[in-house]
Amino acid sequence: MPANAKSLEILEHNRAHIPGGVVSINRATQPELVFVKGEGARIFDADGNSYLDYHGAFAPHFLGHNDPDVTEAVIRVLRDGASLYGSGTTTLEGRLADLICECVPWIESVQLLNTGSEATYQAIRLARAVTGRDHVIVMQGGYNGWHNDVACNLMTPLATLGPRVSPGEYPFLPISAGIPEAHRALVHPVNFNDLDSVEWVCKKYPVAGLITEPILQNIGIVHPKPGYLAGLRALADRYGFLLVFDEVKTGFRHAPGGYASLAGVTPDVAVYGKALANGYPMAAIAGKRALMDWFAHPDLSKRVLLAGTYNAHPVPTVAAIATIERLLANGGEVYRRVESLGERMEAGLKALLAKAGITAKVVRQGSAWCTYFMDHAPVDWHDLASNHDAVRDERMRRAMIEQGVYFFPLQTKQCSLSAAHTEADVDYTLAAFGESVG
Ligand SMILES: Cc1ncc(COP(=O)(O)O)c(C=O)c1O
Structure with a gap:
């Protein structure tokens, strides 16, 4: 057997x-495994x-x-009778927004969603609303979710890419069928670490936003070259597009302020998920108040629709609060x-x-x-x-x-690695x- x-x-x-x-x-x-339990650093x-x-x-x-603290917080909130109301605000969502702003000092305002893809979707929609432009720049080898704008490429095979291009953009192989041709025409994948190609696209198209993981983490770990992220910031300022850092994978994992805080570069908008709630479905889009206020714009023709039955559900919300409290504990x-x-x-x-x-x-x-x-x-x-x-x-x-x-x-x-791994685990792994x- x-x-x-x-x-x-x-x-x-x-x-x-x-x-x-x-x-x-x-x-x-492959191998085809079905997991039935997870505890600390182990799965079964x-x-x-x-x-x-x-x-x-x-x-x-x-x-x-x-994690026992996160699990306890979830059990407690359910025992206390918290539910999803879909009407008005809650103290829990307020507490989580406060904590996110505490962790990432440049952030003034936050919206909460369930998944990273929802957050990147809203970031691009916000960029289009604010700039009145349609085109977006994404990274070859970057992953930002499953929706049309960002599912245009990930590990596009070399046979499709052809020889290295710079400055310029590549033909790409969408990672999903069903992306309309008209939509594809608005998306421009360039090489990471290639400022010339970003500028090349900006000269050719009216660019609303550039979305990138600040350090690529869906093709392993690809570091930004010194000055690259600052160069993106400068190009965003010069050409008037929104710089969106997709910190879904890097936020809260590398530092409370995300990879942006380590790099010392401030985007216009950042999106978070994953480590934010240690495995519960919680995501956030965050930025300066003036930009984020477009989600509640008094002029309805300018308001960016952000809705969701399950947004800030109490279970993932308390999971995120408990996670951040642990991350900030003991310095x-x-x-x-x-x-x-x-x-x-x-x-x-x-x-x-x-x-x-x-x-x-x-x-x-x-x-x-x-x-x-x-x-x-x-x-x-x-x-x-x-x-x-x-x-x-x-x-x-x-x-x-x-x-x-x-x-x-x-x-x-x-x-x-997680905080539940031990030195003995590392040594076993090395052996x-x-x-x-x-
Ligand atoms: C950098 C990055 N952005 C966005 C996403 C999409 O997040 P989700 O799977 O929660 O929709 C992912 C998922 O792996 C990701 O790694």
Whole structure:
């Protein structure tokens, strides 16, 4: 009997009524595992196997699975009888907005949503409303959600991209069918770290906004070059578009003020999700009051519609409050802890790769890292797609899973430590990595 027999049985059952057998087809993986429990740094599958988890459900579990403080806050709010009213404001949403503004000093005003995609959607709509323009710039290798404007490209194959282009934009392969041609014409993907291409697009089209993760984290970890984010800020000011930092993956994970606070560059709008509520569906769009007030504009022809039956539902709202309170506790002890675990992991991985004589680069930002099988850290998706050994990467990931360490089995997917991981977990992971690449 295969080690995943029970998982296969559940998958087979679910295929009857769910396309592909799985909700969100990007979760369909090899090996086919069905997880039934998460606790701290570990996840457990239906066949009774346990894994050290570095996938973290695409990164929200920054405190670890089912963090006791967050769980307690959720149970308490339900016991207290809080419900969803859909009428008027609540003290909980006010408290969460206060906390977000406390964490990110440049932010004056916040709106709450359920998912990162909703937040990026609203950011682009806001940019169009405020500027009266339609075109948007996105990044090759960036992921900002599933809606039409941003689902135009992610890991577009080299065969479609063709040779490196700068300045300019690439042909792209939407990651979804059903995006209208007219819509595609408004979206301009450029290379990350390429200011000339941003300027090239601005000279050609009336650009409403540029949305980017300030450090790409959906193709591993691609750092901005020194001066790049400040250069985007300067171009936004020169050409009058809104600079939107998508901090859905980086916000609250890298610092309370997000990656923007580490980079020292202030966007016009930022969006958050994931680590904000440690695994509960909560997202935020935030910025200066003058901009955010467009969501409540007294002139209805200018008001940007932001609505949602479940926005600021009490369960994810208290989860976010409890998460942020933990992140701010003891002078940010959580961040110091994951940084030290991250350092241990990075040093260990580098030593193992050197010992095995493998050409590779380990790139890390705090709790998140990626191993690239190429001779330099990639500067953008084109560079990565041209040089990274994807086959070796996926082979390594499957070998890790066989040893009880869950790296998402798709090339360059970021690994994420949580505050629930321990030094012993890191050491176990390193031993498994040694076996996987040796
Ligand atoms: C940077 C970034 N932006 C936006 C999103 C979309 O968030 P959600 O899946 O909550 O809609 C994601 C999801 O992975 C993301 O990584």
